[in-house]
Amino acid sequence: MRKFPHKQQISLADDVATIILAGGEGTRLFPLTAKRCKPAVSFGGRYRLIDIPISNSLNSGIKQIYVISQFFSSSLNHHIKETFSLDPIQGGSMTFLYPEETSSGLRVYEGTADAIRKNLTTFKQCSSEYFLILAGDQLYNMDLFAMIRFAKEKNADLTIAALPVQEKEAKRMGLLKIDEQDNIQDFFEKPTDPNVLNSFKLDGKFFEHRKIQQKKEDHYLGSMGIYVFKRDVLFNLLETDPRADFGKYLIPTQIKKGKTAAFYYNGYWEDIGTISSYYEATLALTKNHLGLDLYNEALPIFSSAVHLPCARVTNTKIDHAILSQGSMIDAKEISYSLLGLRCIIKEGTVIKNSILVGNQFYAPPTNWTPQLPADFTIGRNCYINKSIIDEHVQIGDNVQLINKNNLQTYDGDGIFIRDGIIVVSAGTTIPDGFVL
Secondary structure, three states: OOOOOOOOOOOHHHHEEEEEEEOOOOHHHOOOOOOOOHHHOEEOOOEEOOHHHHHHHHHOOOOEEEEEEOOOHHHHHHHHHHHOOOOHHHOOEEEEEOOOEEOOEEOOOOOHHHHHHOOHHHHHOOOOOEEEEEEOOEEEOOOHHHHHHHHHHHOOOEEEEEEEEOHHHHOOOEEEEEOOOOEEEEEEEOOOOHHHHHHOEOOHHHHHHOOOOOOOOOOEEEEEEEEEEEHHHHHHHHHHOOOOOHHHHHHHHHHHHOOEEEEEOOOOEEEOOOHHHHHHHHHHHHHHHHOOOOOOOOOOOOOOOOOOOOOEEOOOEEEEEEEOOOOEEOOOEEEEEEEEEOOEEOOOOEEEOOEEEEOOOOOOOOOOOOOOOOOOEEOOOOEEEOEEEOOOOEEOOOOEEOOOOOOOEEEOOOEEEEOOEEEEOOOOEEOOOOEO
8 A cells, every 4th residue: 555645644553564473384384285385274164264353453443454365375366366355446465476486486485484585576655654563373352452552652673472371382482581661672582591581481570560460470472473563674674584483583682772662462362383282272162262353243253255154963972062164964963073064074083182174175176186084973983082184185984083002103094193183184984993
């Protein structure tokens, strides 16, 4: 969106553009990422991970959005185009960026900072004074406009969203040390040294200053990987520091220059980096208030429209479960589980603590490649526990997916175990009587 002198700026958000980094290969989410990039992974029955940052941006009034992708870009971009129709007359735009072919070959992205650096020509044509940088694989309901306003009031060159975390999470995040005015004094990426961790421990003054109850356990201030940069500061940083990654290299570089601030956030946030984190974040949705709030009408999560009937359930015990549209359930029991679109489950089957991703259609289209099972059903008298069933899977009768040997890792023909969780990959057929 270009500025014109006769157009009055409606909101500070009009002077901000969002950059969503959606290029992650997601190797730790394999096999869910075998045929899709991480931001395209299904979540919550009818969403994809990419829907969360886009929705948060739109809910905050920021309608100029750039999506940078790299792996399996076509399916991700197709979903976004089908879901989000932004009105250019009202200043909305959605721009897709991915590695370009040059005379010297494909310019692949080496990391988060490199992905933006290789598209600087495009970003310099954008007139926004601030850039909001989001990840394509995080879960949160956040007022990003409040963060933009905070950055503006602080006149900060860089603002980092941060939240209190326990030691387990602190070891896989960048930690911040701030003063009483929320200025960042120090930063350390993924610390493991106990002395370093101890030096970043939050004290009572931190909680007292923000009028929140102090946590019983030791807590640290972790970076959420959400950044607000002033335009010229971002461009200068990328042009003077050639390294590839924000969190590991460029953020510490900028913090040393000063004028960096931390925006405190105390709500739900989760980074989906592993099968375990995906599994736990999804099943948290079945436990009311513990997970991402998908029932917040003030901050809704948008996704593609589906024209399907409500789920039909017959003689099934349902306990702490989410059933998506188009499903036909004749199971014996479904508990602490989430079922995506068009799930078909036959009589006598018990499903516990599991995720069924759902299906794009009830039966495979003619001449579909690669070849899919004849139907996508879970058969009779099966027992499925602590499992993730990807889309377009056929499971026969009397199948038991229970991890009977308590394995942490296993690689089979279309069936895997990661972090002790069984994962059935997309398009797999499991025969009658199979036991794992």
